[in-house]
Amino acid sequence: MGHCFELLGGTLWLRPYVFIFLGVYLLLATWHLGAGRALAFLLLGYLVSWAAELCSIHLGFPFGEYLYIPATRHQELWVAGVPLMDSLSYVFLAYASYTLALMALGRGRREGSGFYLAEEGALRSSWRPWILGAVLMVTLDIIIDPVALRGYRWFLGQIYGYPEGGVYFGIPLANFGGWFLVSLILIRILQYLATRLPPSPWWDWGRRRFPGQALLGPALYLGILGFNLTMTFLIGETCLGWVGIFIYLPFLTWLTLRLIP
Secondary structure (H helix, E strand, C coil), rough: CCHHHHHCCCCCCCHHHHHHHHHHHHHHHHHHHHHHHHHHHHHHHHHHHHHHHHHHHCCCCCCCCCCCHHHHHHCCCEEEEHHHHHHHHHHHHHHHHHCCCCCCCEEEEECEEEEEEEEEHHHHHHHHHHHHHHHHHHHHHHHHHHHHCCCCCCCCCCCCCCCCCCCCCEEEEHHHHHHHHHHHHHHHHHHHHHHEEEEEEEEHCCCCCCHHHHHHHHHHHHHHHHHHHHHHHHHHHHHHHHHHHHHHHHHHHHHHHHCCC
């Protein structure tokens, strides 16, 4: 037990950025959906992501064939050959992508200095934010995976690799197909938790509505994007960084113009 606590402490020490994003997710999802739903998605999202990664490293599905390099196995928590922090990341990536999809598809309105999404309740369970959220999550991975693959050049470290490489900065295209499949599953679970669970003190604890709340989840998405693009340029991968910027430029320009009254 003491060794587990040491490894947990090592995980926090080695991966503070993951737990900062995770903490922000827990706060925003509690305000948005309630603490019970936020915690339920944390558990279910982690299990789905961990299972997908476990299958991939043993069977090559859904992300294609890749392997984890156990360089930090005695420094941080791993679960059956998968780093804890890696599977946890899917949870806040899915939530951030889903909320950005809601904002992109919803009808925003201003009340004084506040910003609200009109008819967000009906949109939450729709197929449109389900599909767009999954696409946005895969698009984040298009930025994240190449820079993570080069973790030996920054503080992430070299934790995984693809035996045969890939056509997109060393990443095989099968990886992105797997991400889309897992993203669809995760966002569907999130939609179910957000719309199908009955009101109760447990599910709804901490839930609140305030001006600008609809912007917070998308801000988390942009924070994750900004962090990864910054690391891309800091390690000298200028071409990769500009590819990421040009991938996002049309969508973010359209979204900004749509939100400006």
